[in-house]
Amino acid sequence: MPVRQIDDRKLWQRYDTATRLRLWGGWIGTTLVVFVCWQVISGATRWEFVADAPQQLSQFIGRMFPPRWGYLNELWLPLWDTLNIATLGTLLGLGIAFPLSFLAAQNTTPHPLVRYVALLIIVVSRSVNSLIWALLLVAIIGPGVLAGIFAIGLRSIGFMGKLFYESIEETSREPVEAITATGASPLQVLSYSILPQVLPSFAGVSIFRWDINIREATVVGLVGAGGIGLNLNASVNALQWSQVGMIFIVIFVVVLFSEWVSARVRQAII
Amino acid sequence: MLRLQHVSKRYPTGNQALKEINLTVPEGQVVALIGPSGAGKSTLIRCVNRLVEPSEGQIWLRDTEITRLSTRGLRHIRRRIGMIFQEYALVERLSVMENVLSGRLGYVNFWQSWLRRYPQADVDNAFQLLERVGLLDFVDQRADALSGGQRQRVGIARALLQDPDLLLVDEPTASLDPKTSRQIMRLITELAQERGLAVVINIHDVPLAQMYAQRIVGLRAGSVVYDGPPEGLTTAQLTTIYGEEDWDRNRQADPADEDAVLAMVAQDAGQPRPAL
Amino acid sequence: MASIAPVATSRRWRKPPLIRNPLVRWVTVIGALTYLVLAIQSVTVNPERLARGIQRGQRILAAFLQPDFVSRWSDIQAGILESLTMTVIATVIGIIISIPIGFGAARNLAPLPIYLFCRALITLSRTFQEVIIAIVFVVMFGFGPFAGVCTLVFATVGFLSKLLAEDIEEIDPAQVEAIRATGASWLKLVTYAVLPQVSPRLVGLGIYRFDINLRESAVVGIVGAGGIGATLQTAFNRYDYDVASAILIVIIVLVMATELISGVVRARLQ
Numbered sequence: 001m002p003v004r005q006i007d008d009r010k011l012w013q014r015y016d017t018a019t020r021l022r023l024w025g026g027w028i029g030t031t032l033v034v035f036v037c038w039q040v041i042s043g044a045t046r047w048e049f050v051a052d053a054p055q056q057l058s059q060f061i062g063r064m065f066p067p068r069w070g071y072l073n074e075l076w077l078p079l080w081d082t083l084n085i086a087t088l089g090t091l092l093g094l095g096i097a098f099p100l101s102f103l104a105a106q107n108t109t110p111h112p113l114v115r116y117v118a119l120l121i122i123v124v125s126r127s128v129n130s131l132i133w134a135l136l137l138v139a140i141i142g143p144g145v146l147a148g149i150f151a152i153g154l155r156s157i158g159f160m161g162k163l164f165y166e167s168i169e170e171t172s173r174e175p176v177e178a179i180t181a182t183g184a185s186p187l188q189v190l191s192y193s194i195l196p197q198v199l200p201s202f203a204g205v206s207i208f209r210w211d212i213n214i215r216e217a218t219v220v221g222l223v224g225a226g227g228i229g230l231n232l233n234a235s236v237n238a239l240q241w242s243q244v245g246m247i248f249i250v251i252f253v254v255v256l257f258s259e260w261v262s263a264r265v266r267q268a269i270i
Numbered sequence: 271m272l273r274l275q276h277v278s279k280r281y282p283t284g285n286q287a288l289k290e291i292n293l294t295v296p297e298g299q300v301v302a303l304i305g306p307s308g309a310g311k312s313t314l315i316r317c318v319n320r321l322v323e324p325s326e327g328q329i330w331l332r333d334t335e336i337t338r339l340s341t342r343g344l345r346h347i348r349r350r351i352g353m354i355f356q357e358y359a360l361v362e363r364l365s366v367m368e369n370v371l372s373g374r375l376g377y378v379n380f381w382q383s384w385l386r387r388y389p390q391a392d393v394d395n396a397f398q399l400l401e402r403v404g405l406l407d408f409v410d411q412r413a414d415a416l417s418g419g420q421r422q423r424v425g426i427a428r429a430l431l432q433d434p435d436l437l438l439v440d441e442p443t444a445s446l447d448p449k450t451s452r453q454i455m456r457l458i459t460e461l462a463q464e465r466g467l468a469v470v471i472n473i474h475d476v477p478l479a480q481m482y483a484q485r486i487v488g489l490r491a492g493s494v495v496y497d498g499p500p501e502g503l504t505t506a507q508l509t510t511i512y513g514e515e516d517w518d519r520n521r522q523a524d525p526a527d528e529d530a531v532l533a534m535v536a537q538d539a540g541q542p543r544p545a546l
Numbered sequence: 547m548a549s550i551a552p553v554a555t556s557r558r559w560r561k562p563p564l565i566r567n568p569l570v571r572w573v574t575v576i577g578a579l580t581y582l583v584l585a586i587q588s589v590t591v592n593p594e595r596l597a598r599g600i601q602r603g604q605r606i607l608a609a610f611l612q613p614d615f616v617s618r619w620s621d622i623q624a625g626i627l628e629s630l631t632m633t634v635i636a637t638v639i640g641i642i643i644s645i646p647i648g649f650g651a652a653r654n655l656a657p658l659p660i661y662l663f664c665r666a667l668i669t670l671s672r673t674f675q676e677v678i679i680a681i682v683f684v685v686m687f688g689f690g691p692f693a694g695v696c697t698l699v700f701a702t703v704g705f706l707s708k709l710l711a712e713d714i715e716e717i718d719p720a721q722v723e724a725i726r727a728t729g730a731s732w733l734k735l736v737t738y739a740v741l742p743q744v745s746p747r748l749v750g751l752g753i754y755r756f757d758i759n760l761r762e763s764a765v766v767g768i769v770g771a772g773g774i775g776a777t778l779q780t781a782f783n784r785y786d787y788d789v790a791s792a793i794l795i796v797i798i799v800l801v802m803a804t805e806l807i808s809g810v811v812r813a814r815l816q
Contacts, residue, residue, distance in 0.1 A: 034638050037631035041691050044628070044772070049688035056686045084585040127801035128794065131677060131765040135782050136790075140606055141599040145589050178359035178425075181319055182432055183348035183376025188383050192372050196363040219677045223768065223779070236681060248678075255673045367559055386561040393559045410562050 064245030071246045075231065079250065081145050082227035085220065086213040086258075089152025094206050097157045101164030107176075108168055108194060122165075125158030130216045134225040143224035151220050152213050159212075163205045164198070171197040204266050211262035218251050271297045271468045272318065272436055277327035279313050279492075287313040289492040291327070295436075295468045300459055302483035302500075303472040306512050310492040311472040315438045318470070319351045320344055331436060349376035352429030352467075354458070356441035358421040360428075362414035366405060369413050369424050370396045373431035392431070399427040403457065419450035423457070430461060437462055439471040443478065451475070455482045476508065609787035610794075618777070618789050625774035626796055628691050629763040632773055636695045637759050640702025641752045647703055648710030649736070655714060664707065671704025676762045680771040691772030698759045698766070705758070709751055713744045749815055753808040760804055764797050 015023065102108045104118035134151035141147050175193040184192065221229020228247060235243040272295040279288040287310045295301050303311045316322035318329055320336060329336045336347055352373070360369050374392045375383055382388060388396075400406050403423040408416065413424060422442060429437060439458060443451035455471075459482045462469045473479045479486060480500040488496030488503075488511035495510050496503065565571040615622070650656045650664035671679075679700055683693035717740060725739035767775020774793060781790040 030638075033634060037634045040628070040631045041635055041695055044690050045692040046688055046690065050692060053686045060682070060685050080588065084588060087581075088585055088589070123802055123805075124798055127761065127798040129761055129765045131768060132778065132794070132797075135768075135779065136606075139782055139785075139787070140603045142592065142595045144592075146591055149589065174355060174357050174359035175361045177321055178353065178355055178428075179361070179372055179375065181321060181348060181351070181353040181438075182373050182428070183345045184372070184383075185345065185375075185380065187380050188375045191380075191384055192364070192368075192375065193361055196361050199363070215673075215675045219675045222677060232678070232681075248674075251678070252673050256669075259673075365562070368561065388559075390558070393557065397557050397559070409559070 060241065063241035064248070066242070067245035067249060068240075068242040069246065071243045072250070075228065075247065075250055078221070078228040078231050079254065081148075082214070082217045082221075082229075082254070085145055085148040085152055085225075085227050086210060086217040089149045089217070090156055090206060090210040090213050092149060092153030093156025093160055093209065096153070097160035097164055098202070100157065100161045101168060102190070104161060104165040105168035107171070107173075108190065118161075118165075122158045122161040125154055125156075126162065127158075128155065130155035130213075131219060131223060134220040134223050138224045143226070145226035148217060148220040148225035148227055151225055152216055155216070156209050156213060160205055160209055164202055167198050167201040167205075168194060200269055203269050207262045207265045207269075211258050214258040215255055218255070271295055271299075271332060272470070273328075273330040274318075275328045275330075277314075277317060277324050277329060279310070279317060279322065280325045287492050288317065288324070291492075291494060293487065293494065293497075295470060297468055298463070298466045299485060300462060300469045300471065300483045301485045301487055302479035303470060303487050303489055304474075304476055304479050304511065305489035307474075309489040311489055312440060314489065315353075315440055315470055315472050318436075318438055319348050319353065345376060349432055350435045352432045352434035352437045354422070354425050354429050354437065354439040354442050356444045358418070358425045358445075360413040360421055360424055363412060365410050365412055366400070366416070366424050367396060367409045370400060370427045370431055373428040376432070395433075396427070396431055399430055402461070403427050418446050419454065422446065422450075422454050426454075426458060426461065430465070434467065437467050437469040439469060439473075441472055441474060444474060451478060452481075458482075476503070606787045610791040612788055613792035613795055614786075614788035615792045615796075618781070618786070618792075621777050622774070622789075622793055622796060625767070625777040625793075626800070629760065629767075629773040629775075630800075632691050632694045632698060632763045633756060633759045636698030636702060636763075637752065637756045639695075640699045640755065640759075641706060641748075643699065644703045644706035644710060645748075647707040649714065649740075651707055651711035652714035654717075654719075655736075655740070664711075668704050668708050668711075671700050672708065676701050676766060677769055680766040680769050684770050689770040689772075694763060694766045694771035694773055697771055698762060701762065702755050702759060705755055706748070706751055710744060710748055713747055714740060717743045746815060750812045753812055757801065757805050757808055761797075761801055 013020075100118050100121060103110070103114050104122060106115070109115040109118070130151050133154045134147060137147040137150045137154075141150070171194050175197070176189060179189045179193040217227050217229075218232075219229045221227040221231070222233045224230070228251065232244065232247050235241075235247060272293075274291050274293040277288055277291040278286070280286050291314060303314065305311055313322055317324040318331075318336070320339075324337060327337070331347060331350065334343075334347055336344070339347060361372070364372075368386065371386070371388050371392060372383075374388055377392075378388060397406070397409075400409060403426055405420060405423055405427070408420065413421060416424065425442075437458070442454055442458060446454060455478055458469065458471070461467075471479070471483065480503060483500060486496065486498065486500050486503055487494055488507065490511050490513075496507050563571055565574060647664050647667060650660045651668055653661055656664065676697055680693060680697040683696045683700075687693045687696065721743065722735065722739040725735055730738060763773045763775075764778070765773075765775045767773040767777070768779050770776065774797065778790060778793045781787070781793060
């Protein structure tokens with residue numbers, strides 16, 4: 001009871017005793033866990049390296065800037081590849097996530113068992129980072145843009161699939177009932193009553209994912225899956241920091257641009 | 271035309287919505303189903319086109335036993351049964367014309383409907399119906415741009431484009447103001463008369479029912495307690511249907527208002543109930 | 547048209563196109579198709595390599611179906627523990643830092659210079675993929691989990707501050723006014739009028755970010771910033787696909803478990 005009576009005075013406290021104890025317990029537990037974790041990290045850290053980090057940073061920036069502007073000419077092709085990895089990867093993900101989400105949504109799934117399989121695919125795809133997918137695909141189909149496209153696509157399935165099936169489950173039921181009552185086939189019911197309701201959000205999610213994928217596509221090259229990440233990896237390994245600076249600038253501009261495009265398109269849709 | 275024999279419905283929750291309903295509706299008759307909320311009106315008309323599966327009994331449309339049909343047969347018979355809904359149940363993001371043409375879905379194949387390539391005869395009829403309900407200027411507007419009365423007109427046009435023998439109407443006026451309600455009721459009954467359709471209207475508003483229906487069926491707790499002409503509906507009869515003091519208490523004690531019924535319907539169909 | 551055309555004549559009806567202006571429509575369609583053709587053509591596919599890939603894919607798949615948890619279990623265990631500790635530390639520190647930054651990035655609370663600084667920080671953090679940031683931190687602090695923690699903190703701050711700032715900008719001004727009317731100072735204003743409105747969502751987002759950080763902590767190791775990523779990449783480089791499979795399974799299970807727990811926690815908080 002937040003209000004206690006002692007003699008004839010009323011004491012007000014924000015929480016009652018049990019809640020306070022639980023809150024304290026929670027805080028102490030969290031602090032302990034964080035402390036232990038910190039010990040582990042700290043044990044694995046060479047603190048003398050950390051101590052001269054500001055110096056390192058200033059040297060690092062000094063070597064990166066001014067960037068090698070001439071290197072830009074060698075970046076156009078990797079940039080085009082990066083854009084393609086993101087766009088084609090998103091399209092691939094969309095192509096698979098679209099039917100998958102109808103199998104995964106409670107109100108459109110043909111069978112509960114199918115639903116669980118679809119949900120499993122979505123979860124696995126989401127749990128694995130695109131860079132890990134890239135590692136795997138480079139091992140299978142060899143380095144190159146194709147591995148990047150597949151990596152981005154495989155990661156996008158889970159992201160889009162999850163948001164898609166959630167929006168299918170949120171559709172209103174009345175139009176479904178009405179279209180069913182006209183004697184329409186199940187596919188027609190889907191295309192006339194569910195699809196119009198979810199298309200705007202599907203489009204928004206896809207554009208949003210494309211924007212994220214541009215960012216992801218800049219790094220899949222680090223493990224050999226094409227795009228500007230290949231140049232980044234080569235430049236870092238060769239300690240060509242002025243080239244690295246140039247690459248950072250290019251990535252910054254491209255990602256800001258894609259964010260702007262995606263915001264504009266989403267606005268136009270809604 | 272429409273014949274119900276010993277129709278009962280029990281929901282999986284154990285709620286007995288309909289008990290031994292026997293009802294025959296001849297061609298061209300407008301029947302109003304009245305009764306308190308939760309009396310089973312919504313369930314009854316949904317049993318006719320099996321949006322809700324009746325637990326027992328037979329339902330016949332002309333010579334077809336609806337209750338015995340396979341999925342395909344059911345789809346065929348549904349084309350002969352037009353339905354009009356309380357919340358209009360239009361697909362809001364589709365245009366008025368697409369909503370009206372969706373009444374033909376049972377007649378065209380998937381690709382025709384996907385590409386919106388309906389036979390010209392259907393389009394002609396759709397235009398004619400839109401003109402009849404006064405919406406010719408709204409053909410390519412999106413349904414969510416219309417007012418309540420206009421949306422219900424689209425719903426009517428959609429149901430009639432099916433070229434049905436029977437019209438099921440579920441609380442057509444519950445979401446409308448009194449004046450629009452009358453206009454909508456007049457429109458439905460006139461159109462039904464022009465085409466000689468049998469109509470089952472499920473309605474809250476007793477005076478409105480008396481004004482437009484040729485026959486009144488009173489439902490209470492899933493059973494028919496009155497079946498006769500509108501003039502025969504005396505105060506005593508109304509008391510049997512609604513209960514004198516039960517009227518208010520029923521509504522509070524029973525969560526059985528129309529929403530609750532719809533929720534049960536949703537449960538029955540194994541679908542989650544979306545927020546309205 | 548209604549009054550002119552008599553009912554009897556046939557009126558054609560076609561669904562009005564999505565883009566009304568025919569010129570814009572055709573330019574969009576042709577532009578998109580041209581891009582697609584160019585993009586797909588630029589993907590160089592080496593059929594011979596792909597054919598070998600199918601063979602290798604079969605071998606990899608076979609290895610993946612028999613995960614080897616045993617032979618490198620100590621490496622896997624150490625990597626996973628490191629990833630987990632990095633995630634905990636980074637999430638906690640990230641939340642703590644993102645609160646002031648989030649307030650600073652809310653236009654309705656912060657003065658312009660602070661606002662611009664915080665927004666610049668957020669943009670910087672959100673533009674670069676975590677792995678790229680990890681490269682910078684590895685250069686600064688040397689290899690090891692500390693660089694990874696810094697990376698995740700930086701990314702967490704960008705993510706949380708932005709959402710927090712947006713929340714703060716949308717708070718109900720009436721409550722702020724009511725508290726201000728009592729003569730409260732800025733700090734009191736924040737604790738009584740702003741925090742109660744945004745803190746539930748902040749906690750929810752923090753837990754959500756924990757999931758993301760766990761997933762990311764699995765990849766920053768690829769550039770040497772600690773965690774399971776390094777072990778995973780080593781396994782791929784040595785063609786130890788059965789070990790890689792074991793690591794991936796551990797990651798997926800861990801991510802699924804935390805997602806399940808965080809989902810429950812977030813549901814209970816609401």
